Amino acid sequence: MAVSIKSAREIELMRTSCKLLSEVFAELENFIRPGISTMDINNRGDELIRKQDCIPNFLHYQGYPASICVSVNDEVVHGIPKPDRILQEGDIVSLDAGLIYKGFHSDMARTFAVGEISEDARLLIERTKQSFFEGIKMAKAGNHLFDISNAIDAYISQFGYGIVRDLVGHGIGTHLHEDPQVPNFAQKRRGLKLCAGMTLAVEPMINQGTGDVDWLDDDWTVVSADNSLSAHYENTILITPSGEPEILTLY
Ligand code: MF3
Numbered sequence: 383m384a385v386s387i388k389s390a391r392e393i394e395l396m397r398t399s400c401k402l403l404s405e406v407f408a409e410l411e412n413f414i415r416p417g418i419s420t421m422d423i424n425n426r427g428d429e430l431i432r433k434q435d436c437i438p439n440f441l442h443y444q445g446y447p448a449s450i451c452v453s454v455n456d457e458v459v460h461g462i463p464k465p466d467r468i469l470q471e472g473d474i475v476s477l478d479a480g481l482i483y484k485g486f487h488s489d490m491a492r493t494f495a496v497g498e499i500s501e502d503a504r505l506l507i508e509r510t511k512q513s514f515f516e517g518i519k520m521a522k523a524g525n526h527l528f529d530i531s532n533a534i535d536a537y538i539s540q541f542g543y544g545i546v547r548d549l550v551g552h553g554i555g556t557h558l559h560e561d562p563q564v565p566n567f568a569q570k571r572r573g574l575k576l577c578a579g580m581t582l583a584v585e586p587m588i589n590q591g592t593g594d595v596d597w598l599d600d601d602w603t604v605v606s607a608d609n610s611l612s613a614h615y616e617n618t619i620l621i622t623p624s625g626e627p628e629i630l631t632l633y
Pocket residue numbers: 440441443444446451460478479489552583585616
């Protein structure tokens with residue numbers, strides 16, 4: 383699949399799709415507290431997406447059974463919401479979701495604290511977020527794709543964390559996953575040249591221990607192999623004609 387370059391009209395639709403998704407996340411962040419289940423989060427998120435006349439794009443994607451991926455503590459991504467998985471004070475919870483607005487997909491993820499969390503957990507969340515911002519400093523027309531990957535890796539490596547290598551970011555547009563893949567770890571090649579009008583989901587997944595992951599028997603939930611805490615931070619961004627990228631899902 384060729385990398386799609388969005389027209390002005392398509393960019394406007396991407397902006398709206400992403401803005402609506404950001405609003406869902408702002409509501410979900412307020413909803414997080416000890417005592418709710420991961421299914422409560424899914425149901426709330428699904429309702430918020432549909433209230434905006436949008437479609438949750440994760441639901442039934444390659445058979446995924448829910449609208450919001452809810453991953454707790456050592457779960458990296460793609461946790462399946464369950465009514466009996468209750469959030470406890472001190473947990474960290476990663477929400478990953480997207481929606482379709484007039485045929486255009488958005489995708490974002492955040493890791494939130496449940497009540498008071500440890501200083502180590504707080505630092506993991508904060509540095510995972512910062513690695514995204516270090517990466518996208520390089521997301522400029524004329525730079526190369528893997529400049530983003532290298533910058534994320536260089537920033538994270540100083541902390542001794544593990545970067546998840548089995549899952550990567552991606553292009554996004556009329557499909558949830560488009561070319562190119564966007565790795566979060568250093569690459570030997572430069573990758574393609576970035577052009578204005580490309581929209582990318584950049585999404586570092588960072589473990590407190592090693593970056594190795596396993597898949598649970600549910601076929602979806604990805605966990606850190608050493609069961610260390612894991613954080614995720616993702617936005618859909620637009621490569622602009624000059625200077626900084628536009629973060630379409632920021633709130
Ligand atoms: N959130 C993943 C991504 O960021 C996609 C999840 S698809 C699902 O690319 F099926 F697991 F929901």
